[in-house]
Amino acid sequence: EHTKTPYEEIGGADAVRALVEAFYPRVQAHPLLKPIFPENIEPVMEKQTLFLTQFLGGPALYTDRYGHPMLRARHLPFPITPARAEAWLACMHEALDEVGITGPVREALWARLVMAAHHMVNTDQ
Numbered sequence: 001e002h003t004k005t006p007y008e009e010i011g012g013a014d015a016v017r018a019l020v021e022a023f024y025p026r027v028q029a030h031p032l033l034k035p036i037f038p039e040n041i042e043p044v045m046e047k048q049t050l051f052l053t054q055f056l057g058g059p060a061l062y063t064d065r066y067g068h069p070m071l072r073a074r075h076l077p078f079p080i081t082p083a084r085a086e087a088w089l090a091c092m093h094e095a096l097d098e099v100g101i102t103g104p105v106r107e108a109l110w111a112r113l114v115m116a117a118h119h120m121v122n123t124d125q
Ligand code: HEM
Pocket: 033, 036, 037, 038, 044, 047, 048, 051, 066, 071, 074, 075, 078, 080, 084, 085, 086, 088, 089, 113, 116, 117, 118, 120, 121
């Protein structure tokens, strides 16, 4: 018996996959986000699945494959404005709603995503 990780609480690998699958169609449909993402979104979805798994306290799948996430550095090639951070968060909010991640685990995850998204901002325009 151990305290569940957020990863376990939301439903493990299936839930992370469902969240990623709810998120990226919204990203690809968003006028501010679409231009900075590749047409072939599948590799990004794969990386995000690995990343969110470990971000939620599951196995360190991203680090095992790609090393330290260094997410701010990995995002530097892309112009991330405050408006794009808000757009990313809006897509994620809708995806969390669609998948039905609710309650304290949702609130805790959300707070961390808001901080992470703001941390990714690297330009004013
Ligand atoms: C990759 C945009 C926030 C996690 C990317 C890519 C873009 C992007 C354009 C690269 C796609 C490519 O490979 O061509 C954004 C924007 C954000 C944002 C506009 C707004 C703030 C976040 C946040 C997280 C995150 C908050 C995590 C909580 C990732 C991961 C990758 C990625 C894991 C793959 C990194 C890799 O190449 O290994 N993002 N992102 N992103 N993003 Fe974001």
